[in-house]
Amino acid sequence: MAERIHLGFSDGLLNSIRQKIEKADGIDIIVSFLRFSGLVLLLEKLKEASERGAKIKILTSTYLSITEPFALKVLKKELKDSLEIKLYKDGSRSFHPKSYFFLIDGKWDMIIGSSNISESAMRDGVEWNYELKEKEDKKEIQFFHDEFCRLFNEAAIALTDEILYSYASTWKKPKLKEVHQTGIIKANEVQLEALYALEETRKEGADKALIQAATGIGKTYLAAFDSINFKRILFIAHRNEILMQAEKTFRKVRKNCNTGFFTANKKDTKEDIIFASVLTLANRDNLSLFHPSSFDYIIIDEFHHAAALSYKTVLSYFKPKFLLGLTATAERMDGQSIYRLCDYNVPYKISLADAINRDILVPFHYYGIFDDTVNYNEIECKNGRYKISDLTKNLSIRKRAELIFKNYNKYTSSKTLAFTTSREHAIFMASYFSEKGITSASVISGSSNSKFALDRELALNKLEKGEVKVIFTVDIFNEGIDIPDVDLVMFLRPTESPVIFLQQLGRGLRKAKGKEYLNVLDFIGNYNNAFLIPSLLCNNVEKEDVSALDAKSVTDINTLPSGCIVNFDFRLIDLFDFLRRRELTIKEKIINIYENAKEELKRIPSRIELFDALSGDELNLIFSQKKSLNIFRDYISFIEERKDYTGNLAPLKDL
Numbered sequence: 001m002a003e004r005i006h007l008g009f010s011d012g013l014l015n016s017i018r019q020k021i022e023k024a025d026g027i028d029i030i031v032s033f034l035r036f037s038g039l040v041l042l043l044e045k046l047k048e049a050s051e052r053g054a055k056i057k058i059l060t061s062t063y064l065s066i067t068e069p070f071a072l073k074v075l076k077k078e079l080k081d082s083l084e085i086k087l088y089k090d091g092s093r094s095f096h097p098k099s100y101f102f103l104i105d106g107k108w109d110m111i112i113g114s115s116n117i118s119e120s121a122m123r124d125g126v127e128w129n130y131e132l133k134e135k136e137d138k139k140e141i142q143f144f145h146d147e148f149c150r151l152f153n154e155a156a157i158a159l160t161d162e163i164l165y166s167y168a169s170t171w172k173k174p175k176l177k178e179v180h181q182t183g184i185i186k187a188n189e190v191q192l193e194a195l196y197a198l199e200e201t202r203k204e205g206a207d208k209a210l211i212q213a214a215t216g217i218g219k220t221y222l223a224a225f226d227s228i229n230f231k232r233i234l235f236i237a238h239r240n241e242i243l244m245q246a247e248k249t250f251r252k253v254r255k256n257c258n259t260g261f262f263t264a265n266k267k268d269t270k271e272d273i274i275f276a277s278v279l280t281l282a283n284r285d286n287l288s289l290f291h292p293s294s295f296d297y298i299i300i301d302e303f304h305h306a307a308a309l310s311y312k313t314v315l316s317y318f319k320p321k322f323l324l325g326l327t328a329t330a331e332r333m334d335g336q337s338i339y340r341l342c343d344y345n346v347p348y349k350i351s352l353a354d355a356i357n358r359d360i361l362v363p364f365h366y367y368g369i370f371d372d373t374v375n376y377n378e379i380e381c382k383n384g385r386y387k388i389s390d391l392t393k394n395l396s397i398r399k400r401a402e403l404i405f406k407n408y409n410k411y412t413s414s415k416t417l418a419f420t421t422s423r424e425h426a427i428f429m430a431s432y433f434s435e436k437g438i439t440s441a442s443v444i445s446g447s448s449n450s451k452f453a454l455d456r457e458l459a460l461n462k463l464e465k466g467e468v469k470v471i472f473t474v475d476i477f478n479e480g481i482d483i484p485d486v487d488l489v490m491f492l493r494p495t496e497s498p499v500i501f502l503q504q505l506g507r508g509l510r511k512a513k514g515k516e517y518l519n520v521l522d523f524i525g526n527y528n529n530a531f532l533i534p535s536l537l538c539n540n541v542e543k544e545d546v547s548a549l550d551a552k553s554v555t556d557i558n559t560l561p562s563g564c565i566v567n568f569d570f571r572l573i574d575l576f577d578f579l580r581r582r583e584l585t586i587k588e589k590i591i592n593i594y595e596n597a598k599e600e601l602k603r604i605p606s607r608i609e610l611f612d613a614l615s616g617d618e619l620n621l622i623f624s625q626k627k628s629l630n631i632f633r634d635y636i637s638f639i640e641e642r643k644d645y646t647g648n649l650a651p652l653k654d655l
Contacts, residue, residue, distance in 0.1 A: 004131035006113070013115060013129055014041055014122045017100060020111075021045040026103035029117075030059045030148050032096045033066035036074065036193055037119035043078060050082040059152050060117075061088040061095040062167055069168035070193050071117075072159060086156035087163070098129075101145055107134040110141050172562045173358040185252050190350055190360060191222045197348035198226050202322065210303055210325040210342040214352040215506030216361045219326040220246050223299045224253035226324065230297035233257075233273040236281065236314065237301040241456070243275040246301065262286070282310035292319045303327040304499070306338050315341060328352075328506060329499045340612060352502055352509070353538070356561035361509040363563030366520040366537055369407055370569035373400040376494065376527040384528065384592050385496055391421050395493065396428040404429070404492060404523060405436055408470075411519050413488035415463050416470040419504050421493035426472040427452055429492065433470055440470040475500070484512035488519045494527035501536055517563065524572055531579040537566050590631060594642070604644050607635050 006013035021027060022045060050056065056079055060067055075085060088095045100111040113129030115121035134141050157163070187195060194211055201209050213219055227233050235250070237243050240263055247259050250273055260268025262276035269289050280286055298318055300306055303325030306315065315323070325342050339346070355361045374394050380387040408416070420426040426442035430452035433440040441454040441462065454462070460483065462468040472492075489508040495501045508518040524530050538559045560566060568576075597605040597613045605613070611632070631638040 006111075006115075006127065006129040006131075008123075008125050008127040013111070013127065016131065017042065017111065017122075018045050020100075020102040020104065020109055021049050023104045024049060024102040025054050026101075027054060027056045028059075028101040028145070028148055028152075029057070030097045030099050030151070031116045032061055032063060032098065033116050033118070034058075034060045034071050034075075035066070035068050035116075035118040035189070036071040036196075037189055038117035038122050039071045039074060040192055040196060041119065041122050042117070043074070047078055050079045054082065056083045057152060058083065058085045059088065059148065059156055060085070063088070063091070063095045065171055065174050068189070069164065069171050072164055073168070074196065076159070076161075076164070084152075085159045086152055087159055088151065088155060089157045090155060099144060099148065101141075101148065108141050108145060109133050110137075110144060112144065171357070185221075187221070187225050188218060188360075190217045190355075190358070191225060194222050194348040194350075195226055198324070201345060201347040206343065206345050206347075207321065208323040208325075208342045208345055210327065210339070210346045212327055212329065212346055212349040214350060214355040214361065215328050215503065216510045217350060217355055219328075220249045220301070221253065223324055223326060224250045227297045227299070228254065230321065231272065232295045232297070234295040234298045234318070234320070235273065235275045235301065236278050236299065236311075237275075238278050238305055238310075240277060242301055243277065247273075247275050278305075278310050278314060282313040284313075287314070287317050290318070292317055294318070296321045298323050300325045303342070304329055304338055306341050312341075328503060352506060353561040356509070356564065359562075360511075361506075362511055362515055363517045363561060363565075364505065364509065364520050364537075365517050365565045366522065366567070367407075368533065368566070368568035368572050369403075369521060369523050370571040370575070371400065371403060371523040371525040373397065373403055374525050376525055381528065384596075386494065386527070388422055391494070392425050395421055396425050398432070400523075401429060401432040404490065404521075405433065405438075407521055407523075408433075408438070408488075408490065411488055411521070413519065414466065414469065415483070415486045416488040416490065417483065417486045417507060418470055418472045418490040418492055420472050420474055422474060423448065425492070426474055429472045430470070433472075438470055439468050440472060441468050443471055443473045445474070483507065484510040485515070486510075486518070487515060488521070491520070491522040494525070495522075495529055495533060495536075496527075498532060498536055501533070524575070526575060526579065528579070530572075531576045534566075534568075534576065537564070591642070594638075598644070604639055607632055610635075 006016065021042065027046070027049060046056065058075065072085070075083060098113060098115055102109045110132040111129055112132065113127060115125075115127045115129050118125075121127055132141050190213070194213065198209060198211070211219065211222065213222075223235070233250075235243070235246050237246065243261060243263070247261070250257070250259060254273065257272040259273045259275065260266075260271030262268055262274050262281060264277065264280050267286070267289070268274055274295075295318060298320040300311065300315075300323070304327045305311060306325060323342065325338070327338075350358075352361070356363055374397075376386070376394075379390045379394055418429065420429060420442075423442075423444040423446065426444050427448065427450045430440040430442040431450075434452060440452065441459045442448075442450070442452050443456050443459045444453055454468075459468060459471050463471055463483070464485070486508045489505065491501075491504065505520065508520070522533065524533065593613050594605065594610060597610060601609065
């Protein structure tokens, strides 16, 4: 009797289910919900059963949206034709059965009780489950299995690709209270999905991959978990602070490995895991300290920087068994593509909106504030970018600071992060707020004699203690720095890059105790890209779609991530419409990208280099419109128009 009972707090139930799957010729499962954390515990055994010809039927539901779309997708992908999976179709009625049937040697075994397919239900939750065997419990098993068959055949619909896509596209994680175990480092649900995707891509023969995931999902933890089966690891980043945080994370996950740093001040070379500065590593003399095959697994953090020469130098030197790129966005501000560097392999992706919908990040309450204190038409703009010195002069005025301070005071904030356009602008704003009684500091790169300019660590320490209420910065906090307690973010500069906008928004979205949402104040004037903002705030936006939505539609709660609010000053609605109509033509966009690429390369870009610099939307327009827009048909004529072509083809290589 006792061996048939499973009360949780152990692997007893999980082991029993696995053992029965190993022997079964048929498997029928009915559960009210199915989560990937539980599926991953059974997946290998189910795949083995499928490969030996076992037929598998699963009946579940989308009741309360607890079933995870990714789990359903993986089931269909892995079990293929051996699986019949259906959804209970009566959405008005609750659906709570949990039973597992196994046809072994022509007779049914059954486990019935309280466990759905989730990690806690299978392993350590308080669950009551009981095993029945046809030999002793024939009538009972027959009754339950007949009812399973009735529901499966009469009260359920097949999970088609179309139904799964529809469910996944609208799915938002339900707000359920979760139990967190302290002192135990385990992959979270998103990391589990990404780990599965990485393992699958390696099985398919890939040796490079890019994970594109929003700020806050724990990309460094993901890399640490994924690297466990590799001996020597190289973690590369462009800032020492990122390296130090990464080292702490890896130590928590891989406690028995020794770690070292390869930076300007330290040159460790023998350790299991080395955290290296890309600028230091890219030096040819420093690279020569390592053999090209020294590392089994290389991680490039903030992979959107990888198109830079320093990264390319490192990537072309080392020959790891696997290369992992990590980024919140694969789009670079200069338009250069990084997908080629990872063989165009992106096995897993989760957007900022997805992360909010899944309750990984807090929602935002965004307020677009009309700012007419600056006329951006009077500021010099070249290739889509404003001249920093002129921008600083126009933004660092008391009239604008008064507008910002007035709106800041409308919201109760203990920790605010404000993004400015330059060092001087940050110092000006810190001085103004401090003068008004709000103790503030600027955190900027380089040295400064201003009493309001503080070292980053000191400023963060003071913010944590409440000695500073507002930190003004340019881009120091865009990447790699966690400040979960920030409850207000202010954008005090024009949005010239969708990438930077989303990075800076993400800085405030991390969860913290007592934090229900993030307030966002954005001071918007008539700058060129202002009309992009509504789309950047909506669900699942990609760079190619940033002009798709207007301010009226994006304020609709159904367009936004779960729990988010967007409120624009009514004067901004007309401003966005005006700026949208003034948007650059496709030819003008291409010229801007061409000029930016030429400036970065210090030479004329080749066809391939310019092709990589164009977004998918721009390429579609080029190849689908009239021939005159396709600059690649006669690239020489295009550069002649730019007065760049001198008649000498030699320097242009693959034009």
